[in-house]
Amino acid sequence: MRLLGFITVVLLGGLLFHLSLDFPDLGDASSPAATHVSPYYIEHTMEDTSVPNIVTAVLADYRGYDTLFETAVIFSAGLACFFLMRISERTAPKARFYRHLPTGLTLRIEKGGKIPEDTREFERIDSVWVPYDVIITMTCRLVVPFIQLFALYVIAHGHHSPGGGFQGGVIFGAAIILYAISNNLRRTLRRMSERMSALFGSVGVIIYGGTGMLCLLLGAGFLDYRGMASLLGVDPVSARSYSILIVETGVGLAVTAVMVWIYYNLSSAGKQDEGL
Amino acid sequence: MIWQLDLIILLIVIICGIAAISIRDLLGAAIMFGAYSFMMCLLWSIMGAVDVSFTEASVGAGVSTVFFVAAVFRTTRRTRD
Numbered sequence A: 001m002r003l004l005g006f007i008t009v010v011l012l013g014g015l016l017f018h019l020s021l022d023f024p025d026l027g028d029a030s031s032p033a034a035t036h037v038s039p040y041y042i043e044h045t046m047e048d049t050s051v052p053n054i055v056t057a058v059l060a061d062y063r064g065y066d067t068l069f070e071t072a073v074i075f076s077a078g079l080a081c082f083f084l085m086r087i088s089e090r091t092a093p094k095a096r097f098y099r100h101l102p103t104g105l106t107l108r109i110e111k112g113g114k115i116p117e118d119t120r121e122f123e124r125i126d127s128v129w130v131p132y133d134v135i136i137t138m139t140c141r142l143v144v145p146f147i148q149l150f151a152l153y154v155i156a157h158g159h160h161s162p163g164g165g166f167q168g169g170v171i172f173g174a175a176i177i178l179y180a181i182s183n184n185l186r187r188t189l190r191r192m193s194e195r196m197s198a199l200f201g202s203v204g205v206i207i208y209g210g211t212g213m214l215c216l217l218l219g220a221g222f223l224d225y226r227g228m229a230s231l232l233g234v235d236p237v238s239a240r241s242y243s244i245l246i247v248e249t250g251v252g253l254a255v256t257a258v259m260v261w262i263y264y265n266l267s268s269a270g271k272q273d274e275g276l
Numbered sequence B: 001m002i003w004q005l006d007l008i009i010l011l012i013v014i015i016c017g018i019a020a021i022s023i024r025d026l027l028g029a030a031i032m033f034g035a036y037s038f039m040m041c042l043l044w045s046i047m048g049a050v051d052v053s054f055t056e057a058s059v060g061a062g063v064s065t066v067f068f069v070a071a072v073f074r075t076t077r078r079t080r081d
Helices: A002-020 A032-049 A054-062 A064-085 A134-156 A165-182 A185-191 A194-217 A225-232 A236-267 B003-022 B026-046 B050-074
Strands: A095-100 A105-110 A122-125
Touching: A032 A054, A032 A236, A054 A064, A054 A236, A054 B050, A064 A194, A064 A236, A134 A165, A134 A236, A165 A185, A165 A236, A165 B050, A185 A236, A194 A225, A194 A236, A225 A236, A236 B050, B003 B026, B026 B050
Parallel strands: none
Antiparallel strands: A095 A105, A095 A122
16 A cells, blocks of 8 residues: 555656646746736736735735635634534533642642632643743743734735735734743633634635625725725725725734634644643 | 755755655654745745745744644644554
8 A cells, every 4th residue: 555655656746747847947038927927917016006016916906806715715724623623512620720820839629629719829720731931921922012013014014025914914823822832822812712713714804805895886896996996085096005905904814813713723622721 | 046055955845845754753743844844935035936935934834833733732742654
């Protein structure tokens, strides 16, 4: 069976390599893409949309339909993780562990014992070994706001530099995941609950689809942002630029929420009680 | 661009890819996959695709490695084959 698999991989890989010889060279000026497709975008993007970064314009405007469904795919990935992994039954664990923060003592409380309140002095910890390090916790707490600020910059500055909704959203989600890793899952869930991440995920997709529908209602085609000109009170070229920002915000919101949502389910095996 | 550098990075990509599927420790495989993604990100930026490189760095090397580590943490580090 292994040999069969190996032969299949070698054959298919060899076929792939052989076919890739037909590809045009990197930077070949006479390839079909360089003669028909790219010149149009390079010449017309600035006057069509007033967006200097052509990649962003192609992603969110010319090929906005693709990106809409990419966002929907990411949302359904989050949904699939939720349906596969989430365990909703709340059976109380056999024993709970609490840490007395000023002294670092760990308490093990059996089922039915008196549970200390989650105060400044007592904090519930996971039953597997959890290191508690002030330096790591404080450093991550200091770094997280700056990462989030950078993520917002990446989303908002996608018109001029590399970046956009996907990258910014992933960075924003990574900041929240960093908080979850350096502190614990319960504390993160208190800041951003599962319900909130599900809501944000769907709202992001709705913002994108809603922008397209709004264009349709205002008399233009679906996702033809020129229709937004009368609503935004600007000329059609600026309207396309602004609408790209609206759409990218929706993408960023959806991607952030879905990344955090997947992490919640994955790191706690669906219980969302104790996690990494 | 410097073709020697290009070649070295491409070699590291191949080595990381082979190591990621042949290593027995799943945590190690996750880390190898992260290294693979980061080297791919360097290759994208050498080819001038900065947006793709950015996405690869944030999604491939960043978040997906965290997802792998979280999954390994919840399951097992050993693989049977």
